[in-house]
Amino acid sequence: MKKSKKKSGMIKPALGLMALTDVFFSFLVYIASPKTFGVMTAVIVLFSAAVLTVLYLLEQSSEKKRLFRAWNYLEKKDEDSLERFRAVMPGGWPLWCRALADELSRQQSAIEDGQYELKDYEEFIEQWTHEIKTPLSLTELVLSNHSDEMSPYVLGRLRHVQYQIRSDVDRILYYARSKADHMDYRFETVSLSEALLEVTKNFSGMIQERGLAVNAGGEDVSVMTDRRILLFILSQILSNAVKYTPAQGGVIDIRTWETVENDEKSVHLKISDNGPGVPPQDLPFIFDKGFCGSSPDRQHSTGMGLYLVKKYAALMAMDIRTIDVQPHGFGIELIWKL
Structure with a gap:
């Protein structure tokens, strides 16, 4: 007016x-x-x-x-x-116009300085994640060369801890890469059974120690995707399943199958468990950045794993949804539309 x-x-x-x-x-x-x-x-x-x-x-x-x-x-x-x-x-x-221009210029300079600092920080983190992989590779070499000097239990625990550290480093690296203007993808035909076997093997020590059972089955299907990113997504989902499934009697169920509906073919991968599940009030937010939920056993998590899963699933053209396992439990399903 x-x-x-x-x-x-x-x-x-x-x-x-x-x-x-x-x-x-x-x-x-x-x-x-x-x-x-x-x-x-x-x-x-x-x-x-x-x-x-x-x-x-x-x-x-x-x-x-x-x-x-x-x-x-x-x-x-x-x-x-x-x-x-x-x-x-x-x-x-009007003198106010010069004052306004000066203030806008000052704020723009502050924003640019903050952007430069953030970029330097992200580059430092990405460089650190690459450098830390050298000592991790060295520990893997030491464990391989001296495996006969350790008991199977100790060796399994050390390998799991080493994998957990590598997984945390990868999470940092993938988070930094998710903000990049350009990402290099390597699409290839990947067997879901082989990818699941590779990821599950990395958790074998913790699965045995906690007394969990892993039931894997379904069709041997393949998808066109980036193998590295797929392994990262599967490791994050399986890590949550292993972490929150109750010890001694906990069951993790892994299934792959193919469907055809209205002449549209889809490939499905489901990882579910019989753990305590996710409270209904938390379900809409589990893929949000930094969300830990209201359960006491999840308060020490970073809330970044499923956030990155959702983000990279979208980049790889995968649909993702949660599954309510009855009478209790939780699952995640990945869907590729072919």
Whole structure:
């Protein structure tokens, strides 16, 4: 409303003045020649309307020019654009505009500084994740060369801890990569059975120690995807299943199958468990960044695993959904539409 009033500030006085002028000249015409009063009055009104239209168009043109010069100055903030803006401002130069431009410039500089700092931090984290893999590879070599000097239990625990550290490092790396402008994908045909076997093997020590049973079955199906990203997604899902499935009697069920519906083929992969499950009030948020849920046993988690699973599943054109396992438990299903 204020903008409309400002634009019509020049038109309203002119409209009032033209109305008074029209009445005065119409009165003179009536006195001079009553017979031509109607025709002459119409001519006077039309002339006034034309004048007002011209004034309105000129006002609109001036307003657009002022707005253009204002944005040009706020964008460039140099003396040349300042003088051009000042030349089209009626009634002198508003000091608030320079103050506004200075404040915007200060805030823009602060934003750019923050972006540079964030970029440096992300590059440092990504470099660290690459460097930490060297000592991890060395520990793997030491464990392989001295495996006969350790008991199977100790060796299994050390291998699991080593894998857990590598998994945490990969999570950091994949999080950093998820913010990159460009990502390199290596699409290939991957057997889901082979991928699941590789991931499950990394958790074998913890599965045995906790006394869990893993039931794997279904069809041997393959999908076109990035193998590294698929292994990362599966490891995050299986890690949650192993972590929250109750020891001594817990069961993790893994299934793969293929469906055809309305001439549309789909490949499904499901990982579920008979653990305590996820409270209904937490289900809508389990893929949110940093969400840990209301369960006491999940308060020490980072809330990043399933967030990254959801993010990379979308990048790989996978559908993902949660499964309510009855009478209790939780599962996640991945779907590829072929």
